[in-house]
Amino acid sequence: MKETKKVVSILVFDKPNVLIKLIGFFEKRGYTVESINLIKTGEKEKVRYIFVLNTKEKSFEKHKNQLFRIVETLDVKFL
Amino acid sequence: MKITGASIIVKKLIEQNIEYIFGYPGGSVIPLFDELYNYTDRIKLIQPRHEQGGTHAADGYARSTGKPGVVVVTSGPGATNTVTGIATAFMDSVPLVVITGQVPVSLMGTDAFQEVDITAITLPVTKTNFLVNHINELAPSLDLAFHIATTGRPGPVLVDIPSDIQKAEIEERKIKRGNIENFQTKTRIDEKQLENAYEMIENSEKPLILSGGGVIISGATRLVERFAEKNNIPIITTLMGKGVYPKNEDLFFEGLGMHGTYYGNYAVQNSDLIIALGVRFSDRILGNVEKFAPRAKIIHIDIDRSEIEKNVATILGIEGDVKKIINILLNFPKVKKDFSRWIEELSEQKRKFPLKYEKRGQLKPQYIVELVNKYFSDNTIIVSDVGQNQMWTAQFYKFKEPRTFLTSGGLGTMGFGLPAAIGAKIGNPDKEVVLISGDGGFQMNIQELATIRRYDINLKMIVIDNAYLGMVKQWQELFYEKRYSATPLPDNPDFSSLAKVFGINSITIKDWEEAEKAVRKISEMNEPVLIHALVDRDEKVFPMVPAGASLNEIMLE
Numbered sequence: 189m190k191e192t193k194k195v196v197s198i199l200v201f202d203k204p205n206v207l208i209k210l211i212g213f214f215e216k217r218g219y220t221v222e223s224i225n226l227i228k229t230g231e232k233e234k235v236r237y238i239f240v241l242n243t244k245e246k247s248f249e250k251h252k253n254q255l256f257r258i259v260e261t262l263d264v265k266f267l
Numbered sequence: 268m269k270i271t272g273a274s275i276i277v278k279k280l281i282e283q284n285i286e287y288i289f290g291y292p293g294g295s296v297i298p299l300f301d302e303l304y305n306y307t308d309r310i311k312l313i314q315p316r317h318e319q320g321g322t323h324a325a326d327g328y329a330r331s332t333g334k335p336g337v338v339v340v341t342s343g344p345g346a347t348n349t350v351t352g353i354a355t356a357f358m359d360s361v362p363l364v365v366i367t368g369q370v371p372v373s374l375m376g377t378d379a380f381q382e383v384d385i386t387a388i389t390l391p392v393t394k395t396n397f398l399v400n401h402i403n404e405l406a407p408s409l410d411l412a413f414h415i416a417t418t419g420r421p422g423p424v425l426v427d428i429p430s431d432i433q434k435a436e437i438e439e440r441k442i443k444r445g446n447i448e449n450f451q452t453k454t455r456i457d458e459k460q461l462e463n464a465y466e467m468i469e470n471s472e473k474p475l476i477l478s479g480g481g482v483i484i485s486g487a488t489r490l491v492e493r494f495a496e497k498n499n500i501p502i503i504t505t506l507m508g509k510g511v512y513p514k515n516e517d518l519f520f521e522g523l524g525m526h527g528t529y530y531g532n533y534a535v536q537n538s539d540l541i542i543a544l545g546v547r548f549s550d551r552i553l554g555n556v557e558k559f560a561p562r563a564k565i566i567h568i569d570i571d572r573s574e575i576e577k578n579v580a581t582i583l584g585i586e587g588d589v590k591k592i593i594n595i596l597l598n599f600p601k602v603k604k605d606f607s608r609w610i611e612e613l614s615e616q617k618r619k620f621p622l623k624y625e626k627r628g629q630l631k632p633q634y635i636v637e638l639v640n641k642y643f644s645d646n647t648i649i650v651s652d653v654g655q656n657q658m659w660t661a662q663f664y665k666f667k668e669p670r671t672f673l674t675s676g677g678l679g680t681m682g683f684g685l686p687a688a689i690g691a692k693i694g695n696p697d698k699e700v701v702l703i704s705g706d707g708g709f710q711m712n713i714q715e716l717a718t719i720r721r722y723d724i725n726l727k728m729i730v731i732d733n734a735y736l737g738m739v740k741q742w743q744e745l746f747y748e749k750r751y752s753a754t755p756l757p758d759n760p761d762f763s764s765l766a767k768v769f770g771i772n773s774i775t776i777k778d779w780e781e782a783e784k785a786v787r788k789i790s791e792m793n794e795p796v797l798i799h800a801l802v803d804r805d806e807k808v809f810p811m812v813p814a815g816a817s818l819n820e821i822m823l824e
Contacts, residue, residue, distance in 0.1 A: 257573035
């Protein structure tokens, strides 16, 4: 199957280790992380990570819900 | 006025109405234990003989009471010894707050004595964790830890507190509160979805309620029973869901999955609408996921949205507290459709293929479970270990009350039973607590017999001794040409004598008659006691669905 590129924006409560959890989340599910950007939201304690991912996974949408198993996840958007 | 970090911790525990902590001291928590020493009338310390035992005990306390279990241990090995207990609680959604000591901030990262990066180690097995490296962060971290552990889908949270933070001082008025608004779970329930669900039930021919651990956690047991009875819908439960038991027993078809009942699995495979409440569709109930419930649409109701669509495709996923949702569904009129033919179909399967075992020859473990069911009341808390003893308990004990079956479902932690039973008894001094363990698992936390003696914990223990790691042996017998690699335990100690060494009464039983006498006797005793049951070594757990097979490929013997 061909690899496709996905861009996902994840708003999180900013705590140490959140980034590690997000990277672990994607790696466990067969994504490779191409790049990560951190964007300050201006809101206290909240930051946004933009992940560029490579994946062969078809049902990408179902992992959107599972990102909320990480309690710091506040919002997930596909770009 | 200034107060210390240790004092903040104790004040927060009192603020959270914590009555018991399960704690083991060590170099990095001396300041905290010193502070606890001032409050022995408010917070009772239960000291296990091993941190793993303490963590399972806190877990048993939390599972049986619904209140958070609190563990306090030192850094390094103290912290790593809790990891199995934390993972056990994480898999079964049990609220724990684990407070670990850490080396002083200035030594962190230097491979100091008893230093370990416990927040990194526990990242995948906690809901979240905190490393408190400034006194200002201590109170907010503890607020958040208790909030996160106990709300939404519960789970363990770890707070790592360096010893110098425990000693540091802060002006009391400068203490901040944790910003729990960042971690609020969704409370709004979409009524339109519930109307859809109701309509689907109305249009189904063979609906089935699949009730899971979430129903027990949310306190919805009686509501789910009522919903089933009102609409005449059959129920089955998962292992973690045991405790739901409708008064109309004709609606109840027990368990499903690898060691479920024949008729429970039949119900899943023939239903056309499964209403799944607080379940996570683990591989142990699914079997082959492609062939799971081939005729059914699935409505999945769960407080954790990450479970919806995770393992099975659903026609309708509803995020929310199952108690609130069933309460709303109970306001709908009774479903007009008559499901009595479907119930009759299932009852016929139940009559044809009941749970059974041979009631002759050597003493059978299932009989002991039935005796416990006979001589102990319905509100008795039954704690199992992991393996055959767990499955026999699940199959042959009739659980009729929520929070009466404590078992390591997700992680399958051998050694869970004994300490968890201790925690359960501490949380429920007015209820009987019976441990049903195997000989293998019992030896994995056997040091906690000393804890029973110290606190005079009136616990009834039954060690089912078949001198094998029976569940693995069963797989070897069935699937590995009877090559019993590493499963025989011919050199087990005499558990009866062992109990006596710890100052605990014991009874050894070898046959059916002795079994009945002994179980009746312990049901009347008011002190800790152990039954050492020498049972048939070749008894297996049936029915069984081989790993990865479809639920239709169930083996009856």
